[in-house]
Amino acid sequence: xxxxxxxxxxxxxxxxxxxxxxxxxxxxxxxxxxxxxxxxxxxxxxxxxxxxxxxxxxxxxxxxxxxxxxxxxxxxxxxxxxxxxxxxxxxxxxxxxxxxxxxxxxxxxxxxxxxxxxxxxxxxxxxxxxxxxxxxxxxxxxxxxxxxxxxxxxxxxxxxxxxxxxxxxxxxxxxxxxxxxxxxxxxxxxxxxxxxxxxxxxxxxxxxxxxxxxxxxxxxxxxxxxxxxxxxxxxxxxxxxxxxxxxxxxxxxxxxxxxxxxxxxxxxxxxxxxxxxxxxxxxxxxxxxxxxxxxxxxxxxxxxxxxxxxxxxxxxxxxxxxxxxxxxxxxxxxxxxxxxxxxxxxxxxxxxxxxxxxxxxxxxxxxxxxxxxxxxxxxxxxxxxxxxxxxxxxxxxxxxxxxxxxxxxxxx
Numbered sequence: 444x445x446x447x448x449x450x451x452x453x454x455x456x457x458x459x460x461x462x463x464x465x466x467x468x469x470x471x472x473x474x475x476x477x478x479x480x481x482x483x484x485x486x487x488x489x490x491x492x493x494x495x496x497x498x499x500x501x502x503x504x505x506x507x508x509x510x511x512x513x514x515x516x517x518x519x520x521x522x523x524x525x526x527x528x529x530x531x532x533x534x535x536x537x538x539x540x541x542x543x544x545x546x547x548x549x550x551x552x553x554x555x556x557x558x559x560x561x562x563x564x565x566x567x568x569x570x571x572x573x574x575x576x577x578x579x580x581x582x583x584x585x586x587x588x589x590x591x592x593x594x595x596x597x598x599x600x601x602x603x604x605x606x607x608x609x610x611x612x613x614x615x616x617x618x619x620x621x622x623x624x625x626x627x628x629x630x631x632x633x634x635x636x637x638x639x640x641x642x643x644x645x646x647x648x649x650x651x652x653x654x655x656x657x658x659x660x661x662x663x664x665x666x667x668x669x670x671x672x673x674x675x676x677x678x679x680x681x682x683x684x685x686x687x688x689x690x691x692x693x694x695x696x697x698x699x700x701x702x703x704x705x706x707x708x709x710x711x712x713x714x715x716x717x718x719x720x721x722x723x724x725x726x727x728x729x730x731x732x733x734x735x736x737x738x739x740x741x742x743x744x745x746x747x748x749x750x751x752x753x754x755x756x757x758x759x760x761x762x763x764x765x766x767x768x769x770x771x772x773x774x775x776x777x778x779x780x781x782x783x784x785x786x787x788x789x790x791x792x793x794x795x796x797x798x799x800x801x802x803x804x805x806x807x808x809x810x811x812x813x814x815x816x817x818x819x820x821x822x823x824x825x826x827x828x829x830x831x832x833x834x835x836x837x838x839x840x841x842x843x844x845x846x847x848x849x850x851x852x853x854x855x
Contacts, residue, residue, distance in 0.1 A: 465578045467520075467549055467586075468621040469498065470597040470628075477580035480554050481547075481570025483602045495628040496520045496546030498598040499790070500587045502769030506835045507566070508537040511575070514640035514676030515746060515788050517544035517718035518631055520598060521768075523551070524587055529566035532557025536659065539678040539834070543573050544640050544718065547600045549586065550579040576600040594764050595790070597625050631790060632762050635726070636719030637747065640676040641697035648672075648682045648692035654834075666691035668851050671709040673699060673731075675717030675724065675747045680834040685713065688844045698727060701734035711741040711851045714748025716830065721750035721760050721791055729755055741823035741854050743847040746789055749826035753817060757799035763813075766790035767829075770837060773809040774816075774829060782809065783840050786833030793817065793828070823850035 459466075465479030500522040501510055507528050510521065528550050554567045554577075570577050578600050590596070601621045650663040660683065667689040672682060675697045685692050693707050697717070704712060712735050717724070724747065725732075733755040735742055744752045750760050767787040774785045795804060795814045806816030806827055818825040825847075831840035 463580070465576075465600060465602045466618065466621075467498070467578050467581060468599055468601055468618060468625060470622070470625045472622050474618060475549075475578075475581050475586065477578040478553060479576070479578055479600070479602045480550075480567045481577040482574045484576045484600055494546050495597060495599045495625050497595050497631050497790070498522060498549070498586075498590065499595050499766055499768055500524055500583070500590055501788070502771060503786070504770070506537070506770065508533050508569075509539055509680075509834050510788075511545055511548065511573075512539040512543045513678055513716075513788060514540050514544050515678075515716050515718050517636040517640050517676065518634065519545060519718075520547045520549060520600065521545060522549040522581075522583055522586055522590070524583055526551035526583070527555075528552070529554035530557065531559035532562025532565055533569040534561045534563045536561075536654070537835070539680060540640070543575060544636075544676075545575065547576045547578075549581050549583060549600075550577060551581060551583040553579045576602065590765050595766065597628050597630055599625055631718075632720055633723055634719050635723035637675040637697045637717040637724045637728075640718060641674045642694055643696065645693065645695045645699075645703070648686060648694060650686055651679075652683050652687040654683070661687070663687070663689075668710040668848065668855070669693065669707065670711045670713050670851075671695055671704050671707050672713040672715055673697065673704070673728075673748070675715050675728070675751070677715035677717075678830075678832060678834070680832045681713070681715060681745070684832045684841070684844050688848050690848070697724065699731060701731045701738075704731065704735060705738070705740075709740065710855050711743065711847060713847075714742065714744035714752055714826070716746030716748060716788075718747070720762075721747055721754060725751055725754050736819070736822075736824055739822060739854075741847065741850040742825075743843070743850075744826035745830060745832075746828065749816070749828050750791055750793055752824070752826045753793040753798075753802075756802050756817075756819065757797075758802065758817075759794050759797040760791050761794055763790055763792050767808070767810070767813075770833060772829065774840075775807050775809055776816075777805055777807060784837045785815075785829040785831075785840055786837060787829045789828060823854050825850075
């Protein structure tokens, strides 16, 4: 791959290089010029096609459609470190939610025509349909190093296409407005985003289970157990994995009370992934989570659900320097000493030193040593920071769903 062109490096004077019609604008005024795809956002404001968000990076080599539809990315702009994004197009199966909550994406190479037999629509057309802005031609390695060294900045994508008179919009004014909007955005610390991505009312998952190449998604017919899943921004594949494990799944909103959960008489309770600061979401979810854990109902949580369970047990959480996002994170299961390759997407972490008596660490990151899982001694309660339901993969951590079912079997 050739080195970055002038279009891919920040331009301190904000002048637009030839061939560039969009810019990634960061909160310190840095401007990365590139080529726009997807929806148009001329203002860089909350009213534009793409809102202000935290700029993060994801190291996955596959699954860009699943990543872009993961509700946990609410409030974020994703920088893909893998350069070939869009090469297999998009389809109607590889989605985690119908309405994406991500704020946009940053790419190295231009989106190409899809080359895959499952493709239904090119990524560019799909982004336009979903009203998501994207920018390509960015030196994503440089941007990733910036995030790694300095932490995740806030930013926005601004489009500056030629106007009908052959000129261009007032890009200087657009950039200035974008910088002001980015600086005014409060950031994810203290922000409750689960309320924006949770379901609006209780529903029963339709039984869609695991996927196969020949038959698509299987249908569950005879569930053995009943699980209530609390939706803080649940990915569809979580519900599929629970269904594949033999569970009827009732999904309740993030605002559900303990009575809302227990009136369904669940054999187990699942706390889902989700976006934002767990302390902010915990202001209304904590009474329910704590009551469920105190009741002794077998409970399993991931991602935001894991963080909320830890808070309910008396631990604390904090914002990470740059977070964990990718499908190649090694995690050690301390009970078996086995190492699993995991999929991750989180910007907050449970602080190890805050774990109360009776709550022990179960999994550890081999990247940075951070806490990746907990369990409660003598109670059927455990959680992990990463995503065992990872779609399209890896699948090393699928055993955790069986562990959950085993706990349900022992306690029913």
